[in-house]
Amino acid sequence: MGEKTIRVELKDRGYPVHIGGGVSAKHLPPLTLNAEVALVADTHVAAQPWFAPLRDRLAAGAAKFLPLTVPAGEPAKSLAEFARLCSALARARISRRGKIVAVGGGVVGDLAGFVAASYLRGVAFIQVPTSLLAAVDSSVGGKTGVNLPEGKNLVGAFYQPAAVVIDLDFLPTLPPRELAAGMAEVVKYGIISDPEFFDLVKPGAPADLAPVIEKSVAIKAGVVADDERESTGRRASLNFGHTIAHAIEQTAGYGQWLHGEAVSVGMMGAAWLSHRLLGLPLTVTQDLRAALTANRLPVTISGLEFDRLAPVIAVDKKSTGQKVNWVLCPELGRTVQTTAVPEELVREAIEVCAGRKDI
Numbered sequence: 266m267g268e269k270t271i272r273v274e275l276k277d278r279g280y281p282v283h284i285g286g287g288v289s290a291k292h293l294p295p296l297t298l299n300a301e302v303a304l305v306a307d308t309h310v311a312a313q314p315w316f317a318p319l320r321d322r323l324a325a326g327a328a329k330f331l332p333l334t335v336p337a338g339e340p341a342k343s344l345a346e347f348a349r350l351c352s353a354l355a356r357a358r359i360s361r362r363g364k365i366v367a368v369g370g371g372v373v374g375d376l377a378g379f380v381a382a383s384y385l386r387g388v389a390f391i392q393v394p395t396s397l398l399a400a401v402d403s404s405v406g407g408k409t410g411v412n413l414p415e416g417k418n419l420v421g422a423f424y425q426p427a428a429v430v431i432d433l434d435f436l437p438t439l440p441p442r443e444l445a446a447g448m449a450e451v452v453k454y455g456i457i458s459d460p461e462f463f464d465l466v467k468p469g470a471p472a473d474l475a476p477v478i479e480k481s482v483a484i485k486a487g488v489v490a491d492d493e494r495e496s497t498g499r500r501a502s503l504n505f506g507h508t509i510a511h512a513i514e515q516t517a518g519y520g521q522w523l524h525g526e527a528v529s530v531g532m533m534g535a536a537w538l539s540h541r542l543l544g545l546p547l548t549v550t551q552d553l554r555a556a557l558t559a560n561r562l563p564v565t566i567s568g569l570e571f572d573r574l575a576p577v578i579a580v581d582k583k584s585t586g587q588k589v590n591w592v593l594c595p596e597l598g599r600t601v602q603t604t605a606v607p608e609e610l611v612r613e614a615i616e617v618c619a620g621r622k623d624i
C-alpha cells in the first residue's frame with residue numbers, strides 16, 4: 266500500500282502525518298533511536314495481535330523503554346491516571362530526552378499528550394492513532410487533556426505532537442461500533458467544509474479507508490494551521506454538533522454513548538437549528554440523517570430532555586460569557602457561529618435529537 270504524508274503547517278511546531286499500511290515500521294524505529302521511550306496504550310489495544318511487534322520494535326530501538334498501560338475507556342482520561350503516568354515516568358527517571366508514544370484511540374492520545382505537555386514541562390510526543398476517530402480527528406491538532414467530574418476536557422493544554430503515524434494495518438481490529446463512531450467526524454468534515462466529500466461518505470464507510478482518512482486529515486490539518494488555538498473562530502467550526510454532544514455525554518455518564526455517537530445525534534440538532542435559524546434546506550438535514558444512518562450511527566437518543574441538557578450546554582467550555590457559541594451551517598460546506606439562538610429553538614432541536622419531533 267502506498268504512503269501519503271500530510272504536513273500540519275505550524276512553523277517551528279509543524280509536523281508530518283504519515284498515512285498508509287505498514288507506515289509504523291518505517292517511521293517509528295528511526296524516531297526512537299537512542300531515546301528514552303515511554304509507550305502508552307490501553308488494555309484493549311495492548312491485547313491486539315499487531316501491538317507486541319510494535320512494542321518490541323520500539324523497545325529494541327530505545328536506550329530506555331517504559332511500557333505503560335491504562336484501563337480502556339473514557340474514565341482513564343482523568344487526573345488520577347495523569348498523575349499515575351507522570352509518577353511512573355519520574356520513577357523510571359525518564360529525562361527531557363524522553364519521547365512519549367501514544368498508541369490507541371483518542372482517550373490515550375489526549376491523556377498521554379497532556380502527560381507529554383506537562384512532564385518536565387514538556388517532552389516529545391508521537392501519536393499513533395489506532396481508532397478511526399483518533400486517526401481522522403483527535404491525533405491531529407494538539408488538543409490534549411483530561412476530564413473532570415464537572416465536565417469533559419476541562420483541564421489540558423495545546424501541545425503539538427512531533428509526528429502522527431497512522432498505520433492502516435492497525436485499523437481492521439477496531440470493533441464495528443467504534444468504526445461507526447469515527448465515521449461521525451468524517452461525515453462532519455463533509456457537512457462543514459466539502460460537499461463532494463459528503464457525497465463520498467453518504468453511502469457508508471468504504472472498505473478502503475485510506476482516501477477517507479487522507480481527506481479528513483487534510484481538512485483538519487488545514488483548519489489547525491489557520492487557527493491553532495481556536496482564537497479566530499475557524500477551528501471552532503469543527504465543533505459542529507459538539508455542543509449538544511458534550512451535554513449528551515455528560516448527562517448520560519461517560520461510557521454510555523461513544524463520543525462519535527453523541528456527535529451524530531448532536532449534528533442532527535445542529536442541522537435542525539441551522540434549518541430553522543439560517544434556512545439550511547431541510548433536504549440537507551434529511552441527507553445528513555440518511556448519511557449517518559448509512560454509517561450505522563444513531564440519529565436520535567430516546568429520553569433526552571431539555572431540562573437536563575440545557576444547564577450542561579450553558580457551561581460548555583466554548584461559551585462566550587453567558588451565551589453559548591453555536592456552530593451552525595447555513596449551507597452544505599460552510600459554517601457560521603452565533604450566540605443568538607432562542608431557547609425555544611434549542612428545545613425544538615432537543616426534541617429532534619430525542620426522536621419526538623420528526624424532520
Ligand SMILES: NC(=O)c1ccc[n+]([C@@H]2O[C@H](COP(=O)([O-])OP(=O)(O)OC[C@H]3O[C@@H](n4cnc5c(N)ncnc54)[C@H](O)[C@@H]3O)[C@@H](O)[C@H]2O)c1
Binds near residue numbers: 370397
Ligand atoms: N484531542 C482532540 O482534538 C479530540 C477530538 C475528538 C475527540 N477527542 C477525544 O477522543 C476520545 C474518544 O476517542 P476514541 O473514540 O478513539 O475512543 P477510545 O480511545 O476509547 O478508543 C475506543 C476503543 O477502541 C479500542 N481500540 C482503539 N484502537 C483499536 C484497534 N485498532 N483495534 C481494537 N480496538 C481498538 C480502544 O481500546 C477503546 O476501547 C474522547 O475522549 C474525546 O474527547 C479528542
